[in-house]
Amino acid sequence: MLDFIDVIIPIPLKKLFTYTVTPAEAEFLKPGMRVAVPFGKSKIYTGIVFSIHKDEPAAYEAKDIQQILDDKPVVNSRQLKFWQWIASYYMCTLGDVMRAALPSAFILESETVVSKNTVNIIDESILKDDEFLIYEALQHQSSLKIHDISNILGKKNVLPVIKGLIEKDAISVEEEVYEKYKPKLVRYVKLDISYTSEKALHELLEELSRAHKQREVVLTLFSISAKTKKPVKVTDLVAESGASSSIVKALIDKGILEEYHIQTDRVEYSGEETESSKSLNEHQELALEEIKTSFETQNVTLLHGVTSSGKTEVYVKLIEEVINHGKQVLYLLPEIALTTQLISRLQNYFGEKVSVFHSKYSVQERVEVWNHVLNNSAKAQIVLGARSSIFLPFNNLGLIVVDEEHEQSFKQFDPAPRYQARDAAIVLSHLHQGKALLGSATPSLESFYNAKQNKYGFVELSVRYNNVLMPDIELVDIKEKQKKKRMKGHFSDRLIEEMTETLGEGHQIILFQNRRGFSPIVECKTCGHAPECPNCDVSLTFHQYRNQLRCHYCGYHSAMIQDCMACGGQDIDSKGFGTEQIEEEVKILFPDYKVARMDLDTTRGKYGYEKIITALEQQEIDILVGTQMLTKGLDFRNVKLVGIMNADSMLNFPDFRAHERSFQLMLQVSGRAGRTEQRGKVLIQTYNPHHNILQQVSTNNYSDMFTEQMNDRYNFKYPPIYKQIKITLKHKDYNRVETASIWFAKSLRQVFGEHVLGPEAPPVARIRNQFHKNILVKIPKQQSLAKTKEAIIKINNSFFSVKDFRSVRVILNVDNY
Numbered sequence: 181m182l183d184f185i186d187v188i189i190p191i192p193l194k195k196l197f198t199y200t201v202t203p204a205e206a207e208f209l210k211p212g213m214r215v216a217v218p219f220g221k222s223k224i225y226t227g228i229v230f231s232i233h234k235d236e237p238a239a240y241e242a243k244d245i246q247q248i249l250d251d252k253p254v255v256n257s258r259q260l261k262f263w264q265w266i267a268s269y270y271m272c273t274l275g276d277v278m279r280a281a282l283p284s285a286f287i288l289e290s291e292t293v294v295s296k297n298t299v300n301i302i303d304e305s306i307l308k309d310d311e312f313l314i315y316e317a318l319q320h321q322s323s324l325k326i327h328d329i330s331n332i333l334g335k336k337n338v339l340p341v342i343k344g345l346i347e348k349d350a351i352s353v354e355e356e357v358y359e360k361y362k363p364k365l366v367r368y369v370k371l372d373i374s375y376t377s378e379k380a381l382h383e384l385l386e387e388l389s390r391a392h393k394q395r396e397v398v399l400t401l402f403s404i405s406a407k408t409k410k411p412v413k414v415t416d417l418v419a420e421s422g423a424s425s426s427i428v429k430a431l432i433d434k435g436i437l438e439e440y441h442i443q444t445d446r447v448e449y450s451g452e453e454t455e456s457s458k459s460l461n462e463h464q465e466l467a468l469e470e471i472k473t474s475f476e477t478q479n480v481t482l483l484h485g486v487t488s489s490g491k492t493e494v495y496v497k498l499i500e501e502v503i504n505h506g507k508q509v510l511y512l513l514p515e516i517a518l519t520t521q522l523i524s525r526l527q528n529y530f531g532e533k534v535s536v537f538h539s540k541y542s543v544q545e546r547v548e549v550w551n552h553v554l555n556n557s558a559k560a561q562i563v564l565g566a567r568s569s570i571f572l573p574f575n576n577l578g579l580i581v582v583d584e585e586h587e588q589s590f591k592q593f594d595p596a597p598r599y600q601a602r603d604a605a606i607v608l609s610h611l612h613q614g615k616a617l618l619g620s621a622t623p624s625l626e627s628f629y630n631a632k633q634n635k636y637g638f639v640e641l642s643v644r645y646n647n648v649l650m651p652d653i654e655l656v657d658i659k660e661k662q663k664k665k666r667m668k669g670h671f672s673d674r675l676i677e678e679m680t681e682t683l684g685e686g687h688q689i690i691l692f693q694n695r696r697g698f699s700p701i702v703e704c705k706t707c708g709h710a711p712e713c714p715n716c717d718v719s720l721t722f723h724q725y726r727n728q729l730r731c732h733y734c735g736y737h738s739a740m741i742q743d744c745m746a747c748g749g750q751d752i753d754s755k756g757f758g759t760e761q762i763e764e765e766v767k768i769l770f771p772d773y774k775v776a777r778m779d780l781d782t783t784r785g786k787y788g789y790e791k792i793i794t795a796l797e798q799q800e801i802d803i804l805v806g807t808q809m810l811t812k813g814l815d816f817r818n819v820k821l822v823g824i825m826n827a828d829s830m831l832n833f834p835d836f837r838a839h840e841r842s843f844q845l846m847l848q849v850s851g852r853a854g855r856t857e858q859r860g861k862v863l864i865q866t867y868n869p870h871h872n873i874l875q876q877v878s879t880n881n882y883s884d885m886f887t888e889q890m891n892d893r894y895n896f897k898y899p900p901i902y903k904q905i906k907i908t909l910k911h912k913d914y915n916r917v918e919t920a921s922i923w924f925a926k927s928l929r930q931v932f933g934e935h936v937l938g939p940e941a942p943p944v945a946r947i948r949n950q951f952h953k954n955i956l957v958k959i960p961k962q963q964s965l966a967k968t969k970e971a972i973i974k975i976n977n978s979f980f981s982v983k984d985f986r987s988v989r990v991i992l993n994v995d996n997y
């Protein structure tokens with residue numbers, strides 16, 4: 181009897197592929213190990229062994245594997261189970277899941293491009309002969325493809341060589357080529373440790389009494405660090421002391437000052453003593469007890485705690501307990517909220533036990549974390565990560581914290597697997613018989629609903645830490661203001677008043693505007709023509725800074741037009757407003773203050789976001805204008821005023837969750853105001869101050885919002901009452917996608933009747949030259965989800981057996997909201 185293995189290959193194949201192995205290989209292999217396998221005519225893929233068996237495939241003749249790549253599994257059996265759940269729940273293939281789950285350095289394939297690792301110089305003597313040949317070739321050529329390497333080595337099985345080189349840090353794979361940005365290292369100085377005692381210091385100042393300028397520098401260093409209580413930059417020291425940098429250098433050379441850099445490119449714990457965690461106040465203590473009690477009977481608990489109530493400190497206590505039992509903890513956060521703020525807060529408590537995992541980290545760094553988790557090493561007992569960290573090879577996960585659980589970014593929209601990391605995390609914690617804690621100041625309706633239904637435990641924390649009052653929220657009727665001519669640009673007199681006062685007191689301001697760019701629409705005043713993207717059905721956005729028109733869907737851009745492309749008129753109007761225009765207006769209104777902007781355009785690059793946050797923290801910015809990026813769990817002590825420029829655009833967004841999201845967004849931004857002693861102030865400008873959501877925001881009334889929104893969900897059959905699956909069809913030919921979507925919807929209706937909506941063109945019906953059509957299947961609670969999916973898959977299969985439809989792309993999105 182022959183031996184076979186089923187292999188997961190990182191491409192969207194419906195079935196696993198079977199290969200033959202020798203008896204010895206069958207003996208050696210375990211599920212979760214990597215193998216190099218041939219596929220198609222000439223491709224080679226890295227696959228994951230799924231199972232080892234003796235059943236010959238009936239439909240094709242199994243090929244031999246090329247090579248075994250591991251001597252022990254890199255993916256454990258729980259993960260394989262988890263992958264299967266993801267594939268089946270989110271209707272995708274195991275190959276899709278594999279691609280999302282494994283760091284790309286693990287998935288070498290024929291298209292892989294490798295280049296020399298320029299960051300590290302390695303000791304060449306550790307390289308084996310084959311490895312050295314490749315390493316040397318890379319000195320002369322910036323990158324090599326797998327088949328180049330095959331040619332150099334004169335053999336086919338080169339993946340083990342590449343793997344060896346990667347492990348020795350000698351080369352890197354493709355993705356890292358894009359990681360070019362290196363932050364400028366800021367130079368800091370401090371007094372050498374031998375002078376920190378009072379006595380030594382006196383002696384030093386004595387000694388410098390004749391070196392006037394040097395003495396001045398040392399004294400200035402003191403006064404700066406006393407005032408700011410922060411590390412002192414060399415540039416600040418030079419500026420403030422009036423000494424030249426050569427004097428600072430002289431002091432460094434003498435060993436009086438010590439020069440250092442705060443390196444932020446890799447988040448690495450410096451190894452200093454850890455702090456013990458804070459003792460909780462009575463409210464936090466009670467919440468902690470309630471969480472523990474609820475965990476006795478529930479696997480999942482929702483913590484609804486107002487902004488700044490100290491949820492993080494409660495998590496910390498739970499985490500302490502879990503790691504003391506020797507178990508692992510996953511702390512999930514939306515990508516953008518993974519800032520140094522939180523990272524250093526946790527590292528202060530847990531030191532080296534914290535590893536961080538998110539997409540802005542290099543492949544190498546991600547492989548490191550992967551291996552730490554896989555080996556259950558002490559370094560990764562706590563993983564702080566964005567959504568994709570649910571795929572790490574945990575083997576003993578005691579607790580998953582999902583912070584800001586309402587955040588939309590836990591859902592992956594593209595590509596498959598289109599998973600919701602919060603929901604998947606709950607399944608993952610089940611697989612480990614661990615617990616999951618969801619936390620938010622503004623829970624998603626579905627989580628709150630689950631808590632109400634007793635599916636989850638529920639704990640509340642309703643006072644802010646230190647009894648800081650919730651901010652005072654005022655609605656400003658800008659329709660009224662406009663009538664009375666009390667607007668300057670987009671600023672009401674009330675907002676200007678409050679801003680003036682806040683700035684006068686030395687506090688900072690955050691202004692929230694939902695759109696980026698200068699103005700959403702540029703329009704000709706003569707004929708009304710608005711320039712549109714040639715690839716998408718959407719108007720272009722004016723970006724003043726670059727003097728460009730840009731498409732926010734495909735990235736298309738062109739120079740700003742001087743005259744109308746339709747009628748040649750020269751009177752071009754920019755309607756509406758975005759962050760860039762607000763920034764411009766603020767600069768004119770408050771010319772003496774520092775204004776900065778935080779949106780997708782200003783935060784590109786690995787550190788763009790962090791730089792702005794640091795600048796705000798260090799009070800280098802007085803007024804920050806930004807999009808929803810501002811909302812993500814940031815803690816700024818000195819921000820006292822938050823202005824929401826226009827609430828209406830959020831409320832009118834065409835989506836069934838628009839109201840829920842507006843509520844969450846506004847309360848979250850409001851939560852940035854007044855987090856310490858001073859009560860914060862929030863001004864919300866709107867044309868419609870009587871809107872229920874705005875009333876609920878201004879009184880922080882979650883429960884009214886919940887009741888009212890849930891009513892709508894019942895009435896209109898939306899989640900969480902109904903489940904839904906969205907089917908999107910795409911094609912470059914409009915007629916093709918039209919016919920195809922009608923066919924698809926009709927077939928669905930034969931099974932699901934009135935619960936099928938569409939096909940409908942989405943608001944932006946063409947993106948990157950592809951026409952889109954959406955069909956929505958609503959699934960009542962009593963209808964089996966598994967059967968529903970089966971029926972959809974069947975229809976999908978017959979769809980692709982129609983010749984004309986074969987080139988249409990069909991995207992299945994389960995829980996597409």
Ligand code: ADP
Nearest residue numbers: 458459460461486487488489490491492493645
């Ligand atoms: P949340 O996550 O609920 O918004 P945080 O955990 O960020 O709130 O807490 C808000 C602020 O209060 C933080 O600056 C935090 O350091 C402080 N804080 C919270 N709990 C305590 C505590 N028990 N002792 C001291 N400071 C605390």
Ligand code: ZN
Nearest residue numbers: 713716731734
């Ligand atoms: Zn476009």
